[in-house]
Amino acid sequence: MSEFHRKIERNTIRFVLAIIFVASIGGIVEIAPLFTIKNTVEAAPDMRVYTPLELAGRNIYMREGCYACHSQMIRTLRDEVERYGPYSLAVESQYDHPMLWGSKRTGPDIARLGEKYSDAWHVAHLYNPRDVVPESVMPAYRWLLRNELKIDDLPGHLRAMRDVGVPYTDAMIENAAKDAFGQATPESDAAAGVTERYGAATHMRAFDGNAGRLTEMDALVAYLQILGKLTDAAQKTEQTKIGE
Structure with missing residues (x-):
């Protein structure tokens, strides 16, 4: 040799x-x-895009480095499926740029976190994790409740996502800032356009518990509550396998 x-x-x-x-x-x-x-890549005709508020929350999730401790991909191993739910499908990440699958789990996988806990639980957990999970090593993110959410640049964010294949319409881009505000303030005049553009199933509420102010906490909780809920493809795949 x-x-x-x-x-x-x-x-x-x-x-x-x-x-x-x-x-x-x-x-x-x-x-x-x-x-x-x-x-x-599986077909998912019911797949929807992130709303501007959810996309803003995803940006905050990346900004704060949450992906370093939480993966967003459930493997096909039996123990993972039993703990977290149906294994992740490729189609569920087609609108994620960048993808946040991850491999390190200092905290649990959150691919199916959406609607597992209440908004109040998420706010308490992010404000001081030990209040709801005494053994948690997660840092507190109290400033999210204080910081007002910047929304004037959201049209640019949606436009950038469209450039890489996310099917945002011109109306979605044009109304991005108004829709972000409207989703967290369902009693406002801005709310009507949100469900019209993103569907009746869109979560419409004050995610941080305060309808009078749009905060970064609103955005992050809105994002966490939609994880695993953009499509029912994974649940349908699991039901098909059970039927077989």
């Missing part, structure tokens, strides 16, 4: 060709599956 290495390394052309050959193996392994992606 040492003689083989000596011959390769002493000949520049051979050495370059060997590097290209080895590197191409990794490239083929990564690229080849993309040609069959239409066959591997």
Whole structure:
């Protein structure tokens, strides 16, 4: 083997060709599956996009580094499915840019967190995790309840998402700031357009418990409450397997 290495390394052309050959193996392994992606990504006709408020919450989730301790991908292992719910499908992440699957679980996986707890629970948990989970090592995020949510740049965020394939309409982009406010203030005049653009099932309420003010807490809780709820594809897949 040492003689083989000596011959390769002493000949520049051979050495370059060997590097290209080895590197191409990794490239083929990564690229080849993309040609069959239409066959591997499940159909989800009921899939909906994030509302501006939920998207703002997702941005805050990334800003605060929450993904470093919480994964968002339930594997097909039996113990994971029994603990967290139906395993994650590729289609559930088609509007996530970037994807937040993760692999480290200092805290539990939150792919199916939506509607598992009340808004009040989430607010208390984010304000001081030990109040609801005494053994928690999660840091407190009290400033989310104090910080007003910046919404004037939301049209730009939706436009950027559309550029990478998320089907936001011109009306959604144009009304992004108003819809973010309307979702958290269902009694306001801005609320009507939210359900019209995003569907009647959209969560409409003051997520932080205070309808008079739009905070970063509103946005983050709105995002957490929709996790695993953008489509019913995973639940339908599980029911089909049970039926078989």
